[in-house]
Amino acid sequence: MERRRDTRFELTFPALVFVEPGAGGRPRSLELQTRDLSATGAYFLSAEPLPPDTPVEVALIVRSGALAPALAPGGAHISYIRLRGRVVRREAAGFAAAFRRRVQILPLEEALERLHRQLLWMRRNSWHQQLPVELALVS
Numbered sequence: 001m002e003r004r005r006d007t008r009f010e011l012t013f014p015a016l017v018f019v020e021p022g023a024g025g026r027p028r029s030l031e032l033q034t035r036d037l038s039a040t041g042a043y044f045l046s047a048e049p050l051p052p053d054t055p056v057e058v059a060l061i062v063r064s065g066a067l068a069p070a071l072a073p074g075g076a077h078i079s080y081i082r083l084r085g086r087v088v089r090r091e092a093a094g095f096a097a098a099f100r101r102r103v104q105i106l107p108l109e110e111a112l113e114r115l116h117r118q119l120l121w122m123r124r125n126s127w128h129q130q131l132p133v134e135l136a137l138v139s
Contacts (some may be wrong), residue, residue: 006038013037015044018057027122032094041085041098049095054087056097059115060122080111 017030035043050056060081113125
Protein backbone atom coordinates (compact mmCIF):
# COMPACT_ATOMS: atom_id res chain seq x y z
CA MET A 1 0.00 0.00 0.00
CA GLU A 2 1.42 3.37 -1.07
CA ARG A 3 1.63 5.78 1.90
CA ARG A 4 3.27 8.79 0.21
CA ARG A 5 1.30 12.03 0.13
CA ASP A 6 3.63 13.92 -2.19
CA THR A 7 4.80 13.25 -5.72
CA ARG A 8 8.27 11.76 -6.02
CA PHE A 9 10.60 13.06 -8.71
CA GLU A 10 13.55 11.07 -10.04
CA LEU A 11 16.20 13.68 -9.29
CA THR A 12 19.84 12.91 -8.66
CA PHE A 13 21.68 15.48 -6.57
CA PRO A 14 24.83 15.27 -4.51
CA ALA A 15 23.94 15.31 -0.84
CA LEU A 16 25.90 15.77 2.33
CA VAL A 17 24.12 13.84 5.09
CA PHE A 18 25.05 14.66 8.67
CA VAL A 19 24.25 11.87 11.11
CA GLU A 20 23.70 12.85 14.71
CA PRO A 21 25.47 10.64 17.22
CA GLY A 22 23.50 7.88 18.88
CA ALA A 23 24.09 6.67 22.40
CA GLY A 24 27.86 6.62 22.74
CA GLY A 25 28.28 7.12 19.00
CA ARG A 26 30.23 9.70 17.05
CA PRO A 27 28.72 12.25 14.69
CA ARG A 28 29.64 11.75 11.05
CA SER A 29 28.95 13.00 7.56
CA LEU A 30 28.24 10.98 4.42
CA GLU A 31 28.65 12.10 0.81
CA LEU A 32 25.74 10.48 -1.05
CA GLN A 33 23.45 10.91 -4.07
CA THR A 34 19.68 11.19 -4.10
CA ARG A 35 17.70 8.73 -6.21
CA ASP A 36 14.45 10.61 -5.86
CA LEU A 37 13.09 13.62 -4.03
CA SER A 38 9.70 14.91 -2.89
CA ALA A 39 8.50 17.82 -0.77
CA THR A 40 8.60 15.62 2.33
CA GLY A 41 11.45 13.17 1.78
CA ALA A 42 14.17 11.63 -0.34
CA TYR A 43 15.83 8.33 -1.11
CA PHE A 44 19.62 8.25 -0.75
CA LEU A 45 21.84 5.69 -2.47
CA SER A 46 24.29 4.23 0.04
CA ALA A 47 26.51 1.17 0.34
CA GLU A 48 25.93 1.33 4.10
CA PRO A 49 22.27 2.35 4.61
CA LEU A 50 21.35 4.02 7.88
CA PRO A 51 18.89 2.25 10.18
CA PRO A 52 15.30 3.47 10.60
CA ASP A 53 14.70 6.27 13.14
CA THR A 54 18.22 7.70 12.66
CA PRO A 55 18.02 11.53 12.84
CA VAL A 56 19.69 13.20 9.84
CA GLU A 57 20.43 16.66 8.50
CA VAL A 58 20.80 16.94 4.73
CA ALA A 59 22.49 19.61 2.62
CA LEU A 60 21.70 19.72 -1.10
CA ILE A 61 23.20 22.19 -3.57
CA VAL A 62 21.07 22.39 -6.70
CA ARG A 63 20.76 24.48 -9.81
CA SER A 64 17.51 26.41 -9.66
CA GLY A 65 16.54 25.24 -13.14
CA ALA A 66 16.61 21.63 -11.92
CA LEU A 67 13.57 22.34 -9.73
CA ALA A 68 11.98 25.64 -10.71
CA PRO A 69 13.18 29.23 -11.24
CA ALA A 70 10.88 30.33 -8.40
CA LEU A 71 13.13 28.49 -5.93
CA ALA A 72 16.06 30.80 -6.62
CA PRO A 73 15.59 33.84 -4.36
CA GLY A 74 17.11 37.04 -5.72
CA GLY A 75 17.71 35.48 -9.10
CA ALA A 76 20.41 33.08 -7.84
CA HIS A 77 21.20 30.21 -10.20
CA ILE A 78 22.32 27.78 -7.51
CA SER A 79 20.51 27.19 -4.23
CA TYR A 80 21.44 25.44 -1.01
CA ILE A 81 18.66 23.38 0.53
CA ARG A 82 18.96 22.30 4.15
CA LEU A 83 16.61 19.68 5.54
CA ARG A 84 16.22 17.83 8.82
CA GLY A 85 14.48 14.54 9.18
CA ARG A 86 14.60 10.92 10.14
CA VAL A 87 15.32 7.68 8.30
CA VAL A 88 12.05 5.84 7.68
CA ARG A 89 13.14 2.89 5.52
CA ARG A 90 16.33 0.92 4.92
CA GLU A 91 17.04 -1.22 1.84
CA ALA A 92 20.13 -2.88 0.35
CA ALA A 93 20.63 0.02 -2.11
CA GLY A 94 20.10 2.86 0.36
CA PHE A 95 17.62 4.50 2.68
CA ALA A 96 14.61 6.80 2.65
CA ALA A 97 14.33 9.81 4.94
CA ALA A 98 11.22 11.83 5.78
CA PHE A 99 11.80 15.55 6.26
CA ARG A 100 10.26 17.94 8.71
CA ARG A 101 8.09 20.50 6.95
CA ARG A 102 10.49 23.40 7.54
CA VAL A 103 12.76 23.69 4.49
CA GLN A 104 15.47 26.30 3.96
CA ILE A 105 16.28 27.40 0.41
CA LEU A 106 19.01 30.02 0.31
CA PRO A 107 21.05 31.88 -2.30
CA LEU A 108 24.41 30.15 -2.65
CA GLU A 109 26.49 32.99 -1.17
CA GLU A 110 24.50 33.05 2.08
CA ALA A 111 24.44 29.26 2.19
CA LEU A 112 28.21 29.00 1.84
CA GLU A 113 28.69 31.41 4.72
CA ARG A 114 26.33 29.37 6.91
CA LEU A 115 27.97 26.12 5.83
CA HIS A 116 31.40 27.58 6.65
CA ARG A 117 30.21 28.50 10.15
CA GLN A 118 28.74 25.02 10.60
CA LEU A 119 31.97 23.34 9.47
CA LEU A 120 33.98 25.50 11.90
CA TRP A 121 31.62 24.49 14.70
CA MET A 122 31.99 20.84 13.71
CA ARG A 123 35.79 21.13 13.71
CA ARG A 124 35.74 22.67 17.21
CA ASN A 125 33.44 19.88 18.42
CA SER A 126 35.47 16.89 17.19
CA TRP A 127 33.65 16.39 13.89
CA HIS A 128 36.85 17.27 12.00
CA GLN A 129 37.85 13.64 11.42
CA GLN A 130 34.59 13.01 9.55
CA LEU A 131 34.57 16.10 7.29
CA PRO A 132 34.87 15.59 3.54
CA VAL A 133 38.32 16.45 2.23
CA GLU A 134 36.90 18.59 -0.54
CA LEU A 135 33.55 20.22 -1.29
CA ALA A 136 33.31 20.90 -5.00
CA LEU A 137 30.60 23.07 -6.52
CA VAL A 138 29.89 23.02 -10.22
CA SER A 139 28.18 26.11 -11.56
